Amino acid sequence: MKMAAAGSLLPLMEALSESNDLWAPIVEDGQVVFGRWKGESLPDNYRVTDNSPKELLLPQTESLMRFEGVYDQLDIKEEPIEGPKVAFGVRPCDAAALDLIAEVLGSDDYPDERFGQRKDSTTVVTLACDEAGEHCFCRAVGGSPASDRGSDIMIYPTDEGYLLRAVTGAGQDILRQCESALDPAEGGDVESAAADCEDIEMPLAEEISPDGVTEDWHRVFESPIWEQLAGRCRSCGICGYVCPTCYCFALFDDLRGNSGVRFRGWDSCQFEDYLLMAGDHNPRPTETERTRQRFMHKLHYFVSRWGEYGCVGCGRCADKCPVGIHMLAAIKELEEVV
Amino acid sequence: MDPLVPEVATIRKITPETASADVKTFEVQPDESEVFSYEPGQYAMLSVFGVGECPVSITSTYEPGAPLEFSIKEVGRVTGALHEAQVGHKIGVRGPYGNHFPVKQWQGRRLLFIGGGIGLAPLRSLINYCVRSRENFGELQLVYGARSPKDLCFKEELFDNWPEVSGMQVHLTVDAAGDDWDGEVALVPDFLEELSFSPDDTIAVTCGPPIMIRFTIEALKRMGFADHKIVTTLEIKMQCGVGNCGRCNIGDKYVCVDGPVFTYQELSSLPQEY
Numbered sequence A: 001m002k003m004a005a006a007g008s009l010l011p012l013m014e015a016l017s018e019s020n021d022l023w024a025p026i027v028e029d030g031q032v033v034f035g036r037w038k039g040e041s042l043p044d045n046y047r048v049t050d051n052s053p054k055e056l057l058l059p060q061t062e063s064l065m066r067f068e069g070v071y072d073q074l075d076i077k078e079e080p081i082e083g084p085k086v087a088f089g090v091r092p093c094d095a096a097a098l099d100l101i102a103e104v105l106g107s108d109d110y111p112d113e114r115f116g117q118r119k120d121s122t123t124v125v126t127l128a129c130d131e132a133g134e135h136c137f138c139r140a141v142g143g144s145p146a147s148d149r150g151s152d153i154m155i156y157p158t159d160e161g162y163l164l165r166a167v168t169g170a171g172q173d174i175l176r177q178c179e180s181a182l183d184p185a186e187g188g189d190v191e192s193a194a195a196d197c198e199d200i201e202m203p204l205a206e207e208i209s210p211d212g213v214t215e216d217w218h219r220v221f222e223s224p225i226w227e228q229l230a231g232r233c234r235s236c237g238i239c240g241y242v243c244p245t246c247y248c249f250a251l252f253d254d255l256r257g258n259s260g261v262r263f264r265g266w267d268s269c270q271f272e273d274y275l276l277m278a279g280d281h282n283p284r285p286t287e288t289e290r291t292r293q294r295f296m297h298k299l300h301y302f303v304s305r306w307g308e309y310g311c312v313g314c315g316r317c318a319d320k321c322p323v324g325i326h327m328l329a330a331i332k333e334l335e336e337v338v
Numbered sequence B: 001m002d003p004l005v006p007e008v009a010t011i012r013k014i015t016p017e018t019a020s021a022d023v024k025t026f027e028v029q030p031d032e033s034e035v036f037s038y039e040p041g042q043y044a045m046l047s048v049f050g051v052g053e054c055p056v057s058i059t060s061t062y063e064p065g066a067p068l069e070f071s072i073k074e075v076g077r078v079t080g081a082l083h084e085a086q087v088g089h090k091i092g093v094r095g096p097y098g099n100h101f102p103v104k105q106w107q108g109r110r111l112l113f114i115g116g117g118i119g120l121a122p123l124r125s126l127i128n129y130c131v132r133s134r135e136n137f138g139e140l141q142l143v144y145g146a147r148s149p150k151d152l153c154f155k156e157e158l159f160d161n162w163p164e165v166s167g168m169q170v171h172l173t174v175d176a177a178g179d180d181w182d183g184e185v186a187l188v189p190d191f192l193e194e195l196s197f198s199p200d201d202t203i204a205v206t207c208g209p210p211i212m213i214r215f216t217i218e219a220l221k222r223m224g225f226a227d228h229k230i231v232t233t234l235e236i237k238m239q240c241g242v243g244n245c246g247r248c249n250i251g252d253k254y255v256c257v258d259g260p261v262f263t264y265q266e267l268s269s270l271p272q273e274y
């Protein structure tokens, strides 16, 4: 087991960056975002980054292929995928979210190659939480501030320093690369460090629980709460963009002269045109149906398909929704109707 | 290769189906490979490069070496661009996707096909499958209607081929007609009820506009068809066709991979969001 000195992960990050494309929480325009590392220490007291690290695996926009010609002489070229990355300082909820997306995009029948290749070539170094933020509720949805799900290396903060544990072989390899930046952790007890993180106070997780709220889903589906909840929705889609588990995407072509690109980009079920079809038919025409879709997907449809919630409790939707329509509000409403 | 990247294919033949040519059948052959094998009821994603993609049911019935056929109504951006395409033009194809009509389970049964307008496209693949292995199925009945005689699709099969198949009957109707039509003038669900078929050992398969499907299901239920013996196909917006993009869910089902074929029993347990 290895240890990084108390107060500083910087030497470790420097060592990692020597032979890796390192991504980490960085400060940009006064915000803490997940981005390409620029040589600085981790921001003080960040809880989660504004954007989630999902964009390393599923970029907001990417080109899938290029083509020459429209109706004639097509020459299709698949777009190559970038090289391996190390994602550092990821929070346990966000690391778990990468695994949740992989359930869908990595499923056997039609695995998404681009996502899969990036997932395989991204080493996730997760920093366990020693404090819960205002909107954190991972424990209420099956997660934990010390969870190693989706991680290759775990870092546990302790009073004496950071204890490091390799979770996967890939994690082990990366740790070996930066041995010089680490100290041996004589007598360090990783289990008790993990248990300390595990046990941090998380008031919201005591307060709310989605368990059972969608059991009678027909009744929940018809409930008037959706209309009340959706009343203020501006269909801005920020909830889906910041959500670490939202993976919905759209494909679209861009044509310049005779050459074009087929892009894929994030989409949001909160947008009015998400399900708008030719002939102007829209199965979810108002904010009410769209809000319901968002929460039913995460709390019921995802569960019935993949056996777990499609939410990791990061609280970003609660941080960012300009009108207070978020998972916490939805769970509270649902708890009241069941 | 990424499942979202299509194969380039060439349009070999274009046949207008209706008098106004708002429905055309395209014969399509992939440039680099054999036509994939597929089952009746499956669909493919078709692209016009620079315009986009849309799901289209495969209207041909698989036969090694035969081209794919798609009957397409001009309704939006991509179908519009497909309608502008000419013989020899290139399009993108990927598939086959989705579930299919459970033809193996239906062996020995009687089948009642009920179609409206372009809804005959997915049924055609199924009907020709049954016609080809005629001995495996009981009596075949087709009830098909369109707005007017000019809007009936697949006329050669409707008037020449299918009526000649032993144990198969074709019942046509139109919503409105002039003097050039001496057949039935009625809406499909009304005509269906008038013809009144026995539900005994029979599967009813219906494809068409949503409103027609709704009234057809009501009529079938009045005729005594059980929910699990009424089968239909759903259409919804799609992006990936492979269960990855999240677009096409109805409740916990994804039309692109769990559908497009559903029994009415399955549909009844889903939210009415389609």
Ligand code: FES
Residues within 6 Å of the ligand: B237, B238, B239, B240, B241, B242, B243, B244, B245, B246, B247, B248, B249, B254, B255, B256, B257
């Ligand atoms: S079309 Fe993408 S999930 Fe169904």
